[in-house]
Amino acid sequence: MRKRENIIPYAPLGKFMQDTTGKRVSKDAKETAARILEELTEKIVKKAILLAENSGRKTLKAKDINLAYKQVKGKN
Numbered sequence: 001m002r003k004r005e006n007i008i009p010y011a012p013l014g015k016f017m018q019d020t021t022g023k024r025v026s027k028d029a030k031e032t033a034a035r036i037l038e039e040l041t042e043k044i045v046k047k048a049i050l051l052a053e054n055s056g057r058k059t060l061k062a063k064d065i066n067l068a069y070k071q072v073k074g075k076n
Contacts, residue, residue, distance in 0.1 A: 008034040044068045 010030040017025045017033065045060075047068035052060050 006034065007038050010034060013037075040072070043072050047071055 010027070013034055014025045014030045017030065044065060045068070048060050048064035051064045051067055052058065055064075
């Protein structure tokens with residue numbers, strides 16, 4: 001599977017970061033945050049797919065994402 005560049009748009013992410021911190025955010029900070037979020041999301045989705053398949057489903061549900069997130073979060 002070919003990975004797209006810049007899946008998470010920098011402008012909304014930067015606005016979120018700025019609103020959250022009250023600080024200015026550099027372009028490289030936005031790029032780094034976007035890359036990390038994309039990697040984390042990919043890990044969570046892959047785990048969620050396995051959880052759905054193990055439950056006999058093809059459709060991801062919120063509970064799959066939540067459980068996968070807890071599993072990924074627990075490894076850090």
